[in-house]
Amino acid sequence: MRYDIFCRVIDNLGDAAVCWRLARQLAVEKGFFVRLWLDQPGVLASLRPDYVRDVPCQILEGVEIRHWTSDAMFDDPGDIVIEGFGCGLPEPQALSMTRRSPQSLWIVLEYLSAEPWVERHHLLPSPHPTLPLRRFFFFPGFSPLTGGLLREADLAGRRSAFSGSAGASAAFWRDLGFPPPARAARTVSLFSYKNVPVDAFLDACCNGEQEVVLAIPPSPLRNQVCRYFGTDAGVDGATLRRGLLEARLIPFLAQPRYDELLWNCDWNFVRGEDSFVRAQWACAPFVWQIYPQDGEAHLAKLDAFLSYYLDAVDPATAEAWTGLWRAWNGSGQLLGEYWNRLQSQTPGLRAHAQRWERHLAQMPDLATNLAIFCSERLKSSA
Numbered sequence: 001m002r003y004d005i006f007c008r009v010i011d012n013l014g015d016a017a018v019c020w021r022l023a024r025q026l027a028v029e030k031g032f033f034v035r036l037w038l039d040q041p042g043v044l045a046s047l048r049p050d051y052v053r054d055v056p057c058q059i060l061e062g063v064e065i066r067h068w069t070s071d072a073m074f075d076d077p078g079d080i081v082i083e084g085f086g087c088g089l090p091e092p093q094a095l096s097m098t099r100r101s102p103q104s105l106w107i108v109l110e111y112l113s114a115e116p117w118v119e120r121h122h123l124l125p126s127p128h129p130t131l132p133l134r135r136f137f138f139f140p141g142f143s144p145l146t147g148g149l150l151r152e153a154d155l156a157g158r159r160s161a162f163s164g165s166a167g168a169s170a171a172f173w174r175d176l177g178f179p180p181p182a183r184a185a186r187t188v189s190l191f192s193y194k195n196v197p198v199d200a201f202l203d204a205c206c207n208g209e210q211e212v213v214l215a216i217p218p219s220p221l222r223n224q225v226c227r228y229f230g231t232d233a234g235v236d237g238a239t240l241r242r243g244l245l246e247a248r249l250i251p252f253l254a255q256p257r258y259d260e261l262l263w264n265c266d267w268n269f270v271r272g273e274d275s276f277v278r279a280q281w282a283c284a285p286f287v288w289q290i291y292p293q294d295g296e297a298h299l300a301k302l303d304a305f306l307s308y309y310l311d312a313v314d315p316a317t318a319e320a321w322t323g324l325w326r327a328w329n330g331s332g333q334l335l336g337e338y339w340n341r342l343q344s345q346t347p348g349l350r351a352h353a354q355r356w357e358r359h360l361a362q363m364p365d366l367a368t369n370l371a372i373f374c375s376e377r378l379k380s381s382a
Contacts, residue, residue, distance in 0.1 A: 001375070002033040002078035004104075007069060008087040009040040012193070012293075016043045017255070017274040019084045020063075021150045022109075025367040027062035029153050032371070035078065037068040046252050049247045080374045082107045093166055093172045102381050106135035112149075112273050114305040119145040123373065134377065140366055142308050149277050151365040155259075159281070163262050172260050176223070176250050177237045185211040185246075187265045191275055192289045194220035197332020202228050204336030206243035210343065215261060219271075222249060227266055259350060266346055269328070285342075285349040287328050313352060317345060 003026055007019040016038060023036040038044070044051040044065065053056055056067045066072065074093035081104045083089050083099060089106070108126060110118075122139040140147050162168045170180040181187050188205075192198075198221055202208035205212040216222050222234050225247055229240040241246040253261060258275070262282035264266050270279045271289040279286040288305070290298045302325060310318040320341045327335035342349065364372075 001082070001194070001380075002035075003080045003082065004035050004037065004078040004093070005082040005084060006037045006093075007039070007084040008068075009038065012272060013043055013046060014272040014274050015085050015087075016025055016040070017047055018150065019109075020044060020047055021152075021255070021274070022082075022367055022370075023063045024061050025150065025152055025365075026371065030367065030371050033064075033078070034062065035064045035066055037066045037072075039066050039068045040132070041065055046115055047255050049254055059161060065212050069144060077104045079378060080105045080107060082109050084109050094128075094131055094133065097133055102378070103133060105140050107374065108135060109369070110137060110139045112140040112277070113301050114142050114308050115301060119143060123147050124277050134381070135375075136377070138370060140245060140375070142305070142360065144363055147369045148363050148366045149280075149360060150170070150280060150367065151361070155281055156361065158256075158259070159263055159283070161258060168260075169264050172264055176248075178239070181213040181246075186267070186346075187213050187215070187216075188266045188267045188269065189215045189261050190221060190225075190269045190349050191217055191219055192221045192271045194224070195292075196224075196289060196328060197330075197335055198224045199228055200332035200335040201328070201339065202242075202245060204339045205245040207336075208244060208340060208343070211244045212246070214245070215250050217245055217250050217258075217261075217266065218252050218305055222245075230234045254290055265369050266329060266350075280353075281357060283350065283354045285346060287325055289329055292329075299326075299329065302326075309356060312355070321349075338360070 005019050005023050007015055008018050019036060023034045026032045026266040027034040042053050045053055048060060051060060058065055058072045069181060073088055075096050077093060077100055079098045081089065081093065083106065086108070097106065121137055121143065122141065124137050126135045126137055128135055138147050138148055165213050173180045202225065216225055226232060226234040229242060229247065231240065234249060236249055238249045258280060259282070262279055262284065268279045268282060268284055268286040270276050270286055272291050277289050288302070290302045293297055306322055306325065310321060313321065321333060321336045324338035324342060327333055327338060
């Protein structure tokens with residue numbers, strides 16, 4: 001079975017990161033032939049250091065990576081063609097899909113959401129207005145009535161091996177050029193879009209009762225952090241200090257190493273979709289910055305997830321956690337107060353995160369659900 005996955009890079013790495021994870025899992029775990037078409041394939045160099053820039057076609061872990069250009073050849077479509085996040089398909093590709101026998105199956109992979117309407121729209125047909133192609137919506141999600149979440153088969157084993165190794169955490173920090181944090185320090189990873197109320201958060205960390213070590217990979221947020229410390233020296237390897245706060249400017253990490261960062265931290269601040277999902281597999285408390293939308297439409301998506309995630313949490317903790325997330329995605333009002341209230345509860349919050357991960361892990365992963373659905377649809381049309 002052959003898959004084509006199309007992806008446009010909009011303004012961040014998230015779309016490419018998700019499509020690469022899906023492509024890799026379909027190739028490595030399912031044994032399918034997979035082509036990943038990217039309009040900016042160079043972004044993979046951040047996610048995969050072994051990616052060779054400016055090569056129009058190369059193979060990594062069984063995935064054939066193609067540069068999606070206006071003059072690319074689309075005369076050999078796969079059995080399944082995936083349109084990533086509403087990017088559309090090139091007209092020559094769609095036309096060649098109609099000439100194939102049997103015709104290719106068109107899957108529209110949508111963005112992740114916990115909103116109730118997702119369950120109703122998952123797997124609904126979406127007839128093309130002019131072409132006789134079978135097209136279906138496929139929605140990631142958090143319930144058995146959705147497509148599930150991306151999760152590699154070996155993920156839990158890798159996490160357990162890392163967490164169970166006496167020297168893995170210290171070796172991780174040393175590999176990045178830093179000493180291991182003190183045992184009593186609170187470790188936090190910080191990854192976000194721009195325009196978050198980071199000063200309010202940094203104030204809370206500086207003036208708290210416990211040493212805080214922040215790990216900050218390159219992102220728009222890093223410039224804001226440097227301004228807070230009164231420096232322009234925002235280079236990888238730098239360490240900034242004020243009060244009880246230490247900020248470590250770490251390099252951008254390949255996907256497996258980013259998982260290790262999340263496993264290493266007591267709290268993780270994440271953004272978008274890809275790091276949001278990885279934080280849930282990391283079994284630690286986290287704060288999500290959702291991708292901003294006009295009219296604050298994104299806040300409804302944030303609240304929809306929180307209604308799932310905090311369902312079994314006591315009301316006082318749920319109120320503080322919701323307040324922290326809302327403040328991080330808004331003006332920052334009361335952010336420090338909510339953060340301080342939750343710090344003493346970190347062990348209990350970690351236990352909740354572990355229960356949530358076990359709940360999600362009971363459901364099939366997204367790649368498995370997708371492969372089963374596509375196989376059934378192709379058999380029915382044979």
